[in-house]
Amino acid sequence: MEKGGEISMTNRQISGYMQSYRLKRAGTLDELETVKEEIPQVQRGEVLVKVKATSLNYRDLAMVHNDYPGGVADNLIPLSDGAGEIVAVGEGVRRFQVGDRVAGNFTKEWFGGKRPVYTEPYGSHSDGWLTEYKVLNPELLVAIPDHLSYEQASTLPCAAVTAWSALHGPSPLAAGDTVLTLGSGGVSVFAIQLAKLLGLRVIATTSSDKKAEKLKELGAEDVINYQSTPNWGEVVKERTGGVQRVVEVGGPATIKQSLQAVANGEEVAMIGVLTKEGDKLDYFDIFGRASTRTIGVGSREDFENMNKLIADKKMTPIIDSMFSFDQVREAFEYLASQKFFGKIVIRHN
Amino acid sequence: MEKGGEISMTNRQISGYMQSYRLKRAGTLDELETVKEEIPQVQRGEVLVKVKATSLNYRDLAMVHNDYPGGVADNLIPLSDGAGEIVAVGEGVRRFQVGDRVAGNFTKEWFGGKRPVYTEPYGSHSDGWLTEYKVLNPELLVAIPDHLSYEQASTLPCAAVTAWSALHGPSPLAAGDTVLTLGSGGVSVFAIQLAKLLGLRVIATTSSDKKAEKLKELGAEDVINYQSTPNWGEVVKERTGGVQRVVEVGGPATIKQSLQAVANGEEVAMIGVLTKEGDKLDYFDIFGRASTRTIGVGSREDFENMNKLIADKKMTPIIDSMFSFDQVREAFEYLASQKFFGKIVIRHN
Amino acid sequence: MEKGGEISMTNRQISGYMQSYRLKRAGTLDELETVKEEIPQVQRGEVLVKVKATSLNYRDLAMVHNDYPGGVADNLIPLSDGAGEIVAVGEGVRRFQVGDRVAGNFTKEWFGGKRPVYTEPYGSHSDGWLTEYKVLNPELLVAIPDHLSYEQASTLPCAAVTAWSALHGPSPLAAGDTVLTLGSGGVSVFAIQLAKLLGLRVIATTSSDKKAEKLKELGAEDVINYQSTPNWGEVVKERTGGVQRVVEVGGPATIKQSLQAVANGEEVAMIGVLTKEGDKLDYFDIFGRASTRTIGVGSREDFENMNKLIADKKMTPIIDSMFSFDQVREAFEYLASQKFFGKIVIRHN
Amino acid sequence: MEKGGEISMTNRQISGYMQSYRLKRAGTLDELETVKEEIPQVQRGEVLVKVKATSLNYRDLAMVHNDYPGGVADNLIPLSDGAGEIVAVGEGVRRFQVGDRVAGNFTKEWFGGKRPVYTEPYGSHSDGWLTEYKVLNPELLVAIPDHLSYEQASTLPCAAVTAWSALHGPSPLAAGDTVLTLGSGGVSVFAIQLAKLLGLRVIATTSSDKKAEKLKELGAEDVINYQSTPNWGEVVKERTGGVQRVVEVGGPATIKQSLQAVANGEEVAMIGVLTKEGDKLDYFDIFGRASTRTIGVGSREDFENMNKLIADKKMTPIIDSMFSFDQVREAFEYLASQKFFGKIVIRHN
Structure with missing residues (x-):
């Protein structure tokens, strides 16, 4: 060129x-x-x-x-x-x-x-x-x-700041909380990396054993294969008692399981629409359970705060x-x- | 007896x-x-x-x-x-x-x-x-x-504290914000009364002109008849540009319109289930719109904070x-x- | 010209x-x-x-x-x-x-x-x-x-936004709380006006009965003459049980009395230095009492939030x-x- | 016995x-x-x-x-x-x-x-x-x-919860922030341990090289000998650009240097009075600098939140x-x- x-x-x-x-x-x-x-x-x-x-x-x-x-x-x-x-x-x-x-x-x-x-x-x-x-x-x-x-x-600008906002934005998780991430895309991988710097526990989903290994290397305490375990949300709930946050990048096809995984009163951070089709939601899928919030990436201040942590911990x-x-x-x-x-x-x- | x-x-x-x-x-x-x-x-x-x-x-x-x-x-x-x-x-x-x-x-x-x-x-x-x-x-x-x-x-214990939590709880509205209330039940009436003490604007729904008058006397700036205006959520959005909070007491039959009424990034506070039937929700009814949060009445501290305001303003x-x-x-x-x-x-x- | x-x-x-x-x-x-x-x-x-x-x-x-x-x-x-x-x-x-x-x-x-x-x-x-x-x-x-x-x-830019930040900024007061204002300068007068819109009680100080009248017209529930009552801070504490916030515009000459006036665990918002001389502070003037925080006017978002309230309530x-x-x-x-x-x-x- | x-x-x-x-x-x-x-x-x-x-x-x-x-x-x-x-x-x-x-x-x-x-x-x-x-x-x-x-x-009840409140209470630090601790007492040692779990940087003071070693083992990135460096607060400011928090356990004898060490707009968390004598404070020691806040240990919820982190990270x-x-x-x-x-x-x- x-x-x-x-x-x-x-x-x-x-x-x-x-x-x-x-x-x-x-x-x-x-x-x-x-x-x-x-x-x-x-x-x-x-x-x-x-x-x-x-x-x-x-x-x-x-x-x-x-x-x-x-x-x-x-x-x-x-x-x-x-x-x-x-x-x-x-x-x-x-x-x-x-x-x-x-x-x-x-x-x-x-x-x-x-x-x-x-x-x-x-x-x-x-x-x-x-x-x-x-x-x-x-x-x-x-x-x-x-x-x-x-x-x-x-x-960093889109994926990392989105992951940061999902974990630490308007409703910041406390160290010791557990977060569920879905798959191995940019946002999910950043979410795992940042979660470790923030003192959070991570349970991740993936479709392959090879990726599961990589996710564990990044610090996920637990990984579930969503293909062999289609009710992964319920399984997460059983294993953790309910997570404090889901970094929901899937969309229509994953939201139902994500809502199953979260502890009462905690939050599903909705980020993306990697899928287009899925079951419709019942009122009681959201009422009495998790809060839902759409993440719109983040502000310049969010970006700068995240950078401070990334710089301090030398995260790559x-x-x-x-x-x-x-x-x-x-x-x-x-x-x-x-x-x-x-x-x-x-x-x- | x-x-x-x-x-x-x-x-x-x-x-x-x-x-x-x-x-x-x-x-x-x-x-x-x-x-x-x-x-x-x-x-x-x-x-x-x-x-x-x-x-x-x-x-x-x-x-x-x-x-x-x-x-x-x-x-x-x-x-x-x-x-x-x-x-x-x-x-x-x-x-x-x-x-x-x-x-x-x-x-x-x-x-x-x-x-x-x-x-x-x-x-x-x-x-x-x-x-x-x-x-x-x-x-x-x-x-x-x-x-x-x-x-x-x-x-006070159930209805007023619920209304208080919906307006002033974990994500407090700011004076000048607008709230949508539904009907004339205990929570909704308290929500209007408390909203006025908190410097909020209120738009309310009701099914009768007589109740509309009462709601205006309580301080609602605007009232919509939800029977003659079945798309009241969209109408609220048009009139207000989207409210900052819905005090959602209806449940399955009202949630879709409530989600229409709220400004992007703001919140539907889900409280009750006065209705049992309604259309299912599409993923995009919640993604990219309002946050949703279920209100579980409130803590003793919420009750005491509310009482301080009620006492100060002599609200009855x-x-x-x-x-x-x-x-x-x-x-x-x-x-x-x-x-x-x-x-x-x-x-x- | x-x-x-x-x-x-x-x-x-x-x-x-x-x-x-x-x-x-x-x-x-x-x-x-x-x-x-x-x-x-x-x-x-x-x-x-x-x-x-x-x-x-x-x-x-x-x-x-x-x-x-x-x-x-x-x-x-x-x-x-x-x-x-x-x-x-x-x-x-x-x-x-x-x-x-x-x-x-x-x-x-x-x-x-x-x-x-x-x-x-x-x-x-x-x-x-x-x-x-x-x-x-x-x-x-x-x-x-x-x-x-x-x-x-x-x-608005300096005085009103400062008053807004003192009342509603990083540590917002709750409706029903009481605030102490000092004198009749721009910040103090705005603090009284905004306090009323926020559902706060106001106790003010002044040096003249004529100004006391004006301060009451603006909504101050109580006014103390700081010349005839040089220990006005202690008097405020007695009358109110301690205020939740002091809008401290005085500086070295008033800070000691301001610290006397505030309830334990509440805050003195330090704004200005209308005076230059005063007694030095003892460690125990600040330890175990109020928090102190310096107000540096406010952000554009603070200004815009304040304007929303001013517009809604038609405050002049x-x-x-x-x-x-x-x-x-x-x-x-x-x-x-x-x-x-x-x-x-x-x-x- | x-x-x-x-x-x-x-x-x-x-x-x-x-x-x-x-x-x-x-x-x-x-x-x-x-x-x-x-x-x-x-x-x-x-x-x-x-x-x-x-x-x-x-x-x-x-x-x-x-x-x-x-x-x-x-x-x-x-x-x-x-x-x-x-x-x-x-x-x-x-x-x-x-x-x-x-x-x-x-x-x-x-x-x-x-x-x-x-x-x-x-x-x-x-x-x-x-x-x-x-x-x-x-x-x-x-x-x-x-x-x-x-x-x-x-x-845990007094010292650890106090340290927790100082770092993570009403005004929680963000991961990447820097905290200054004073000496090797219970609160300070807990503050260092908890700071590391929260992703904070620590600069500590001590009077002996032996203790300095121990503080570094606990995770302090930097240690200053306060006896050989009586202006340790200024030195901390120089080295860090100002810390985001001081865990101030000293009292009258240390408060002035602690106020020197903190970045503008950040906070000195005042905890104790290990000393009784010190220079009086000038108004300008607190105005325009750090906020000051007295820590009164913490609530049951603070204790439980801290325990969740301690349990997760197996902190001893x-x-x-x-x-x-x-x-x-x-x-x-x-x-x-x-x-x-x-x-x-x-x-x-």
Whole structure:
């Protein structure tokens, strides 16, 4: 793949050309094209980030296939998760300086407190991170932990912050509590890693003995095979007396068992919709049992708090595989296979 | 009705006989009988309460009809809600003294913090309040506000504390938030009254114009007729942009509309099951919308905090009608009619 | 006073000249001068505010007299509190549009959650609001309640948000709690007004019977003359059994009595330093008594939450007096007199 | 030492004699005597505990020397901290059964939520645990973790719960935060142990290199010698940028340095008064810096939450030394020496 022309730096501005991926129209991967564009110039109060790595989430795939709730605008740059280096700063910027290592917060203007009513997600309503350079309001960025590479840091914005919010957000678990995770996707793997740092016990589900081993290595105290044990929720309840939290990434097909697994008065944190079909819920599936709460990733403050812990404990994200900037199509196809353990990353150079 | 014999007080003990109602076996009102029993004697650390008034809740009716989840033990004294005067105290009691005016906390040993896993509800698993005298651990009682009669105070333990927990419990609303209440039962009427003291806006539903007027007098800013507006949830969403809380007393038949009414990220507080039938829920009825949480009345601390506000603002409960101690059957029948507005009370002498 | 030349609006830009006050060097009011400057142009992501009103706080006076902790940079525009209308928006701005009515948040980049470590206060480290036009990142602004004039809204950023944080911030009081306020300055008057909306009881201090009357009109249940009752803290303790919160605006001269007034385990919210001298504190003045916490105004989310309540209850700030844009010196002198009740406002046109 | 006569168990009652220590009159250790008393009989709703071990705290010494705030009633059984086995239960007790292993909660009727206004501390206002048998309301007891001996469990009620409250109580620290502990007493050692389970960083002070080694073994990341570094608070601030919490056990002599060590907006948790003299505090020692909060041990819920973590992580308390039931005097003298590291325990048989 051809890179974006000559780069020159004058007076803190970088000029020249860059490559971006743009999804011309949501539908298929064929609509994803690279375009040559001018590197954007910082204005007052802005910073320019040289994007070093991005990571993929299921929602990115849903966008490509036009299967994302709320729709996908034409011709946007995909991907919500990216990390890079500040290479230019505009007048009056104090939050960062040239050379700082940063990642974007997933929910752009959610700085803390309640989530803003209106947001413009990267990739569906505004340009995302699958590009070489990106100009941003510095308030939309967080510093990344020193011990992480850009590739590792690029995995954090969506999956890790979601796992953090599920465990430690509005209703934080107490050390000693038990959490149930489902499968080996990005959020679930981060949930296990973070749970161990937070003093929580973990019981995980998976479909293969090999993955079960990996989940135990990450710290899961117990693993249940959800294929050989289709009533895994009830089994979790029996073994634990009911967990304090379920990190529910499955959706319609798993919610019933997840509600079975949780102790009365505790919570199912609903995150995703990896499945589309499932039995309908009875009123008494939710009444008198667990609370349910939908996790919408998290605020910049959540991200920063999580980073503090990750930095202190030197936690490293689990990367399943890395692709180069011209292998984006292959990366998406691998994501669709659901055969990975942890995160899929794209190196931008 | 014959009263319970001579009363004498010696050395802070009261001896003699009293009348109690006991439900011989759950099933019908015919199983509810009065029995003459010895007044219990306080032992170390206990108090004796002369019960002055009790109030009824739907759950009491469900117990009589053997329709209460968890079952009803034979031969217990019914009713969870009672208020009375301390007439004897055992050795070492410091929390109360003779003459103090008290009510029982609904969830006996829930003093604060998380709800205990195991409880023995009054009326279904332990003797309740439909009696003339009751001996208790003083920790199970709270002082009642000075400005309330015993009849008024007897309405608080279940319905008012439930309304309080729904508005101000684990996830307290902020002044200026809007709450949706359903109908004119005890919890809903208390929710409106307490909401006004907490600086909340109220939108209520009802089936009659007459009740609508009463609800507005209590402070509801807006009232919707749920019979002429079967999609009341959507209408509430349109008018308010989504409420911050629903006090959901309906159950299966109302939950879908309640979920429509709430703003994203806010909460449906699930309280009761006045209805038994309704459409099943789709996963997407709860995912990405409101949180759901079941309210289990509240702790002694909740009750005491609520009383502080009630006392300060001189709030008075709405009593629909009062029955005498020998009209208990009529009181239950009136409760079954669902034609009241506020609470039904039994005076014990 | 001469106004800033011709104004023309082309393509959402406003050009021409404006008047600003600048404090050439902190020291005396004589250093405060008006200068004619070009109206700043919005760049990408920015908005231009036509400032309609500003309000004064003691800290502004301290800055003029070079008595502000942290120092005051030369040649800055003073005043932290201003309100105005958006008259131009830059590319990509979604938070506000032309015509919106806004005020600036006092602590600029504090959006929610924990206060940022580093901030650049208006007036001491960055240009404040005593000017005709101001270009800003829209994230630094909040919408103001519809029922307030610009003059009224200009009083909110420092004093009202401080009072709000003291009552409802990190450790929110419960309805029915009692708060002690000191005197009749901006924060104290707002504290009384907000306390009433939050269902709190108020006991206030003052030095004059006339002000006592006004404080009672605002809703204080009780007022103590601190001159005739120098041990007012102990008297408050006697009368109330100890308050749940003190809104401590006095500083060294009042802190000892404030600590006397508060119930064990409750809190003194330390806000200001209207006094400079006082007895030293003994360890046992703070150990085993109240918690102490310094209030640093509040976040944008605090401001927005407060505005929701103010809008809902149609609360109007108490303005003592208004000055025109060319009477700024007189306004500062009046502020120094300490003879007012409520806020001092400057109208910008 | 002679034991308390024959023990017989009939119908869940235990009769016979036992030995208790009683402090005839606060003043000196000479006033501490053993007395032979009848084993108390359980009444309805009570349990009888065979006390197996007690532990000492500085406050116990202060009581003996009549140096305890609030005074010490004559002729009470000393010691707040004890653990034992339930050997008899009265009618209606459901919380525990014979054979259960329990410890007493320090603040008797504080079950959760806000601390009760009035309490009757063990040892100063009511009989404590330095006896062979003790009859109690079972609500005043908590189950102890299975992996702990009675001796280990007896160390928890005061020191461990205090440390827990300081770290995780009303204002819980977040994993990754840093805490400063002072010295090697019971609370400080527990604070270090619990901090590690909670994902916190620890910086500790001590006066000896030998103790410094032990503190590091427990998990302190950094240790400062407070004798060779009298400005240890400033040094902590330099090294850490300011800690998020100080577990302040020192009192007047250490508070100034503790306030130096803490980051702005964070908290000094004030626990004790190991020292009596120190410089007075200036208003600006507390204004604009840390919050201060006095820790009053904790509620039963705090104790139970802590136990859940201790059980899950198999944490074991550090016992410096154990004394037999007839070596109580020696135990108190050793406590006075301040030469220990961790807790001092008395075995009751």
